[in-house]
Amino acid sequence: MKLIERTSRTYLWLSIVIFLISAGMLIFVLTAVMNNRLDEQLRYNKEVLAKTIKYDYPLTIFDPPAELNESEQKKYPNDTVIFKDTLILRAIEGEGVDEFEKYRQLTAYETLHDKRWKIVVRNSLVRNQDFIWVIVLSSFIIIILLLIGLWILNTKISKKIWYPFYTNLDKLKNFSVQDKNPIELESSNIDEFKELNESIRNLTQKLQSDFSSLKEFSENASHEMQTPLAIMQSKIELLLQSNNINQKQSHQLQSIYQAGKRLSKLNKTLLLLAKVENQQYSTKEEVSFHNLIEKQLENYEDFILNKNITVTKNLSEHIVSTNAILADTLISNLISNAIKHNVENGTISIIYKEDELIFSNTGEPLIGAPEDLFNRFKKQSSRKDSLGLGLAIIKQICDVNQWQLNYHCIDKLHTLSVLFNKKQTSKSN
Known part of the structure; x- marks a missing residue:
């Protein structure tokens, strides 16, 4: 009311x-x-x-x-x-x-x-x-x-007095920290509304400034970290090719090399999560999930063959209005997750229809609570190359696009489903 x-x-x-x-x-x-x-x-x-x-x-x-x-x-x-x-x-x-x-x-x-x-x-x-x-x-x-x-007069006067408040409330709802220009608020001759407007201006300016600083720091930190990591990995590769090291030193260098690769991957993944959370991928376009799935399956073909996994597909031609980079990342992580947590001679089923995307894969029984799956650094496998961030990225992408992400497991068959907003999907010509 x-x-x-x-x-x-x-x-x-x-x-x-x-x-x-x-x-x-x-x-x-x-x-x-x-x-x-x-x-x-x-x-x-x-x-x-x-x-x-x-x-x-x-x-x-x-x-x-x-x-x-x-x-x-x-x-x-x-x-x-x-x-x-x-x-x-x-x-x-x-x-x-x-x-x-x-x-x-x-x-x-x-x-x-x-x-x-x-x-x-x-x-x-x-x-x-x-x-x-x-x-x-x-x-x-x-x-x-x-x-x-008096009631009619009071209603009209109240609407006139409260008009700047509701106008500014709508502007505040549409405000984004990515906007470069300060928020423009409706002026009012009411002292309380003047004070509120001033507080909102200060708060939004502080948010924009903090966001810009955080964004710049994240990008700079990621860039600066990648350079020494790349140098470190290249030097280790040269050492591994050298004939002046023994077997023990070779094992130690390989461990350092793998740790460096893991750190580099972790850095890129955390930067991606930060960008998604900060809604830096706000540009939308018409994306064909059918084409993305086919492309990513080709990229992961060697991993699928290595585990002798059988892939079945049922893909519609519907397109979705979303950011192309996020859509590609979503499909890549879903396929990667289905392969990593699969078993030898397992199966992967991919169903894409008008308002839902369903990935099902065989695998070992779930360890822990299902609600913890999408938390960061929560891993359900003992794989050393798993960071525990894949499902967190999937969840963050779904949240940004206001999609519903569900998980359930029946008889060692794990299913992840993404329910789209019907307004965001349409039939491709």
Whole structure:
């Protein structure tokens, strides 16, 4: 839920709660005020009747009053005034129907002319209630219109205020550390947004600077390391061809030579991983995996024949939008992995269809947890020439392209599958 929606909903619910409480208080106050005025009117009418009885007795305009019964005499021995609401059945004019109508009633017990009198004065509450509900309904309509107006105004103002924020958020999502130019942010007159923009600019500039330095360091370090390694290997080769060394020295030199080759290979592999992670292979083009697989199988033909491996293929002509170098590296590592971890007289199955690439090979049972396969320097074989980085490179290439990489093993048949995004594949003409 967006902040604007969350804020608007909070204001709306708060307004509803305040309105309900205010409506209840308004009804209570109006009812109390109207009843108080009505009670004053009833009290005045009672005083008029009391004076009429006192000074115009015997009464000529009223029926003779009834005597108080014994229970009333005991209950109200002194002068008493009682207010209460009551219902009285009355006829509706012109309809001939009787209905109960609510009245406010004053009952007074007084002694006049040495006699106990019961004076009852009533006034209808219908008009008062109608008046109260008219006021409440009018207030309700005014408040609702006011809330709607404030909500619309608040929404428009909030969208205008938050526009730079959402614009900068989109720019930040599309930001890449490989961009040479600094990020351009939408300006705002809000102090908090100004501070946020300044922090984002400083952070992105620092990221770009660090990335550039790291990239330069990685490339320079790799280049500088390759030169002495090449010199060292060439010198060792010359020594190995010399007749002035014994067999023990020859074995030691061969170990040094193999270690140097391994170090050179490790250096190149780590540099490749760094470049992939830093998204230096961002250029995409239409790549035919069918052609790449055929080409790499030719390159590894000697290794396949050496182990007498049977290769079966089922390759479609679909093309994928990706970086050509990464695609070639992916296929090379998948084939190399299937050969290295295979057995003598084993099999390799390669299936390439519209949205999936599947490599299956026979091999020894897996050692360790399957989830550790794609971690760096995690090796499942004891081969000295294995660096434990092949599957890590495959995983990194899949992550960069947002492909899904899966592994499973059934009856010594190991399967690696790459699930492509269907939007990235198309049928080749």
